[in-house]
Amino acid sequence: xxxxxxxxxxxxxxxxxAVPVLVPTSSASAATCSSYPNWEAGRAYVTGDIVRYTxxxxxxxxxxxxxxxxxxxxxxxxxxxxxxxTQIGDFVVSEAQFNQMFPNRNGFYTYSGLVAALDAYPGFxxxxxxxxxxxxxxxxxxxxxxxxxxxxxxxxxxTANYPNYCDWSQPYGCPAGQSAYYGRGPIQLSWNFNYKAxxxxxxxxxxxxxxxxxxxxxxxxxxxxWYWNTQSGPGSMxxxxxxxxxxxxxxxxxxxxxxxxxxxxxxxxxQSRVTTYQxxxxxxxxxxxxxxxx
Numbered sequence: 001x002x003x004x005x006x007x008x009x010x011x012x013x014x015x016x017x018a019v020p021v022l023v024p025t026s027s028a029s030a031a032t033c034s035s036y037p038n039w040e041a042g043r044a045y046v047t048g049d050i051v052r053y054t055x056x057x058x059x060x061x062x063x064x065x066x067x068x069x070x071x072x073x074x075x076x077x078x079x080x081x082x083x084x085x086t087q088i089g090d091f092v093v094s095e096a097q098f099n100q101m102f103p104n105r106n107g108f109y110t111y112s113g114l115v116a117a118l119d120a121y122p123g124f125x126x127x128x129x130x131x132x133x134x135x136x137x138x139x140x141x142x143x144x145x146x147x148x149x150x151x152x153x154x155x156x157x158x159t160a161n162y163p164n165y166c167d168w169s170q171p172y173g174c175p176a177g178q179s180a181y182y183g184r185g186p187i188q189l190s191w192n193f194n195y196k197a198x199x200x201x202x203x204x205x206x207x208x209x210x211x212x213x214x215x216x217x218x219x220x221x222x223x224x225x226w227y228w229n230t231q232s233g234p235g236s237m238x239x240x241x242x243x244x245x246x247x248x249x250x251x252x253x254x255x256x257x258x259x260x261x262x263x264x265x266x267x268x269x270x271q272s273r274v275t276t277y278q279x280x281x282x283x284x285x286x287x288x289x290x291x292x293x294x
Contacts (some may be wrong), residue, residue: 042067050080062112078115091115092125092133093141097283101141105151109186113217120202120222121229127244134286136243139252140228142277143239144186146269147256154214156183156190165191172196175208184213186224187256198226234258248291249277262294270294 036058039051049061051070059070060080070077093101095111102109118124125137145151156162165181166174174181174192183190189198192207199206202222206212212219227233229240235255242251253273254262261269274292281288 039070040067041069045076078112079119091118091137092130093137093284098141100283101280102145102151106154108154108214108217108220109148109151110217114221116218117221117225121225121240123244124225124229124240127240131286132244134284135249135281135289136240138277138280138284138286139239139243139249140224142249142273142280143228143252143256144224145276145280146273147188148186151186153188154184154220156188167192170196172207176210180210184210184223185220187227189213189223189227198223201226201230231255234260246289248289249274250291250294254294 036050036052039053039059044064044066045051045061046064047061050058051061052058053070055071058080059077061076062078063076065076068076091114098111098114118126125133125140127133127136148154159182162179162182165183166178168174170193172192176192181190181192181195189195195206195210195213202219204212204219204222206219206223213223214220227239229238232238233255235242235251235258237245237247237251237255239252239255242248242255250262250270253270257265257269259265261267261273270293277292278288
């Protein structure tokens with residue numbers, strides 16, 4: 001797992017009368033938002049039920065549940081576009097494909113958490129042709145696989161490094177403590193200024209509560225997507241732009257680790273990332289594209 005001093009780019013995140021009958025998924029595309037009943041705490045729901053929550057948005061039950069709050073449980077509920085009849089955050093990687101990519105993953109890195117995080121950056125794996133969308137998804141997942149040992153590690157394993165990620169020259173300091181800003185999540189977010197920048201972009205106070213990244217799967221995935229979509233790191237472009245503009249997978253490696261791996265810095269690490277990317281594109285049934293190496 002690599003340590004990077006990431007430049008802070010802040011991207012703003014923007015995160016009814018009811019009828020008494022629940023509308024099943026099969027008829028959703030023909031319905032409008034006003035067709036769905038208000039969510040009721042403690043009422044039993046089954047997979048496919050669609051409700052309107054107090055925030056005015058619709059949610060679809062992903063699993064049977066006894067009335068859990070839709071905005072708290074991403075396992076049981078997902079945001080729903082009631083006008084188009086599609087789940088918000090539909091992803092080009094299915095849950096079965098995700099499980100195939102990460103057969104030994106830590107249970108913390110849930111597929112539902114990843115899908116719940118997609119609304120933070122709707123252009124991710126949703127820009128360009130179907131081939132480009134799948135290539136970007138494979139590229140992101142290949143890189144996070146490399147960073148986390150196949151989605152096994154949630155936090156940095158070398159605890160001796162923990163006190164090193166506090167930059168006291170920042171005006172906000174390290175309110176969570178000297179040793180609180182170690183690597184966490186799929187991109188192993190580290191340093192107080194990165195927790196501040198990503199938290200500001202996502203509308204989450206990660207500077208004061210960095211532990212959210214290791215305790216909330218959706219938050220962890222969002223920090224990975226924040227880096228992927230907004231940070232060029234030691235490269236000249238974001239990893240997202242590299243994939244959607246044809247620069248290729250090699251440039252995503254440069255955006256993450258630069259000359260530490262690229263330009264002969266560590267060919268074995270580059271090859272590891274490329275091999276994983278090739279495996280993941282094969283699972284998705286898509287070509288790798290050009291420029292695999294950096």
